[in-house]
Amino acid sequence: MSADTLSIRNLTIEYQAKRGAVQAVRNLNLDVRRSEALALIGESGSGKTTIGLGIVRLLVSTAKITSGEMIFRRFDKTGQVIKEFDVLKLSPGEMRAFRWKDCAMVFQAALNAFNPVLKISAQFADTARAHGYLQGEALRKRACELFDLVRLDPERVWNSYPHELSGGMRQRVLIALGLLLDPPMLILDEPTTALDILTQRNIMDVLKDLRDKLRFSLIFISHDLSLAAELADRVATVYAGRIVELGNVYDTFQNPQHPYTIGLMSAVPTLTTHRDNVSSIPGSPPDLIDLPTGCKFHPRCPLAIEKCVCEEPTLSPTTGPEHLAACWRWPEAKQTLMPNPK
Amino acid sequence: MSKPLIELEHLSRRFQVKRNVFITAVSDVSLTIHEGEIVCLVGESGCGKTTTGKMIAGLLKPSSGRILYNGMDVTSLQGKAWEQYRLGVQMVHQDPYASLNPSHTIYDIISAPLRHHRYVENETAARHRVRQLLEMVDLTPVDDFLDKFPHQLSGGQRQRVSVARALTVNPSFIVADEAVSMVDVSIRISLLNTLLKLKEKMGLAVLFITHDLALAKYFAWEGRVGVMYLGKLVEVAPARQLVEAPQHPYTKVLLSAIPEADPERTRHKQRIELRSMDVPSLLRLPTGCAFHPRCPFFEGEMCEKVIPELTYFTDGSAVACHPVQKQRAAELQA
DSSP states (O other): OOOOSEEEEEEEEEEEETTEEEEEEEEEEEEEOTTOEEEEEOOTTSSHHHHHHHHTTOOOTTEEEEEEEEEEEEEOTTSOEEEEEEGGGOOHHHHHHHHHHTEEEEOSSTTTTSOTTSOHHHHHHHHHHHTTOOOHHHHHHHHHHHHHHTTOOHHHHHTOOGGGSOHHHHHHHHHHHHTTTOOSEEEEESTTTTSOHHHHHHHHHHHHHHHHHHOOEEEEEESOHHHHHHHOSEEEEEETTEEEEEEEHHHHHHSOOSHHHHHHHHHSOOSSOOGGGOOOOSSOOOOSSSOOSSSTTGGGOTTOOHHHHHOOOOOEEEEETTEEEOOTTHHHHHHHHSOOOO | OOOEEEEEEEEEEEEEEETTEEEEEEEEEEEEEETTOEEEEEOOTTSSHHHHHHHHTTSSOOSEEEEEETTEEGGGOOHHHHHHHHHHEEEEOSOTTTSSOTTSOHHHHHHHHHHHTTSOSSHHHHHHHHHHHHHHTTOOSGGGTTTOOGGGSOHHHHHHHHHHHHHTTOOSEEEEESTTTTSOHHHHHHHHHHHHHHHHHHTOEEEEEESOHHHHHHHTTTSEEEEEETTEEEEEEEHHHHHHSOOSHHHHHHHHHSOOSOHHHHHTOOOOOOSOOOOOOGGGOOSSSTTTTTOTTOOSHHHHHSOOOOEEBTTSOEEOOHHHHHHTGGGBOO
């Protein structure tokens, strides 16, 4: 098997708060493969956005990466590794080059990501200048190519101010801007949240298209399971700062193993589910300052036993070597918890 | 069928955006909501669903048209009768972080309307009633919540406080505007279930405003869903029927665009493509049917020139679309 684009090992990120340390990411291990789309799903406060921000090291000043390593690999055209480095050990200058060139991130809330007094063209020029990239006419050409890819009218967008564009258009401009330097990895934080249904559909189609054409690795962070079902190759369920289930998208949705993933799936009604098959997860998300002992999901888990209270399970193979879950009771979970389809 | 509680008759609302420039946020909406009924309003942002909700709750005056509450025109109500209408129709707002006073305890928040409207005679009675209300919205054990401040509660718990506050004045109708959209996905359903339970117990009618059709189907399982587009109600039907057999082209397009939480199904879902992605501006609404420039089932002159009326069929559904009305002419309600 070829090497992965990004290998995260034992990553721990804490936020300093008055009450104590918020353990947003705890000892996280994750590999992002070349050209794959990986979905991080979970509730708000599960740590998924912190993981994304941690990779590009744009965490707020109260956050601290207390341990771990993040090995990033650059490849040549034939798929050979040409460079391998730990993102956490980069100097500030190297880090600035790493962002955007190797890994770009598109943030949630597309309006706030732009400078409102600069035209789109100026924002592209800014990025290009900072990275010693094309300028002038060559830059305009490159940007217009990207606008075409994200299905925007190049001439109109190039000369617009951010407020002149709709939410969906801004989101697509941001995706285009993220791809300006042709990075091998793109992180999208809630790419379709707060957008209307038809706009969401359009963004999803654009993303699929881009992936087919440009073959970058995509990490997208979302609480929307159906977005993951639509776009992802693999799905990672995040709970209390850790990945509790990781698997191929088909396996995860058809054969979920972790009680939390199962709970999440039955908590979200879809157009086709019968009302009786929808049920909420009891309790509320954990307090990240004062985490429960053992498995962090045990206070809400219907299958919890003594062992779950004492000992936290690690991510281990379940039904297959590629389908992992962190649960002592996974063999019983699906059978006991999945509603019979009606 | 039970008695009509709220009737909207040709309701419109215009907003002035500049001197001599108006937009019509809600245009000619007619809808009857019966006692104890659940109706969901769905549509994209800017379609007028929140404006409609606010008019029903008495927070905005209609520009034209009428709202009847228990058969009485609310614009003509005064004094006691107006107060009764305002008490009878309560609203639960979208953002539970903004709708509760951060410097008041939960007890203060819920007891204020009780005392103001003299539902309780003294502090003991107030305390008793607040406890009752918190139990009704499943905030138990009650003692854990009474003296807390909003910031100490999670979004879902705050929204429950909002619901309890709405219930203080024994309303018969609740307008819930995107009431769960800011609540964590894993606990949304339990909040909706609480609302459903209260609806059963107290015979409440609920207007639930949402952009999520799947959620609308879940919540209005026994009720109806209305779809709005650019200020107009374009389709009304029993919830399951609307989702399983949509009639209006806009509803069809919406449903075909929604991804499913099943990779097999969602990646093979039949899509209906729009003729144009651009949403027309409310400042320059298309002539005729407002959806015609984007409609995949566009049929020509009629759609371009004549505004289709929302017309009811014998099965209780209603559609504002010329081609559908033509096709189902035999089923039109007399």
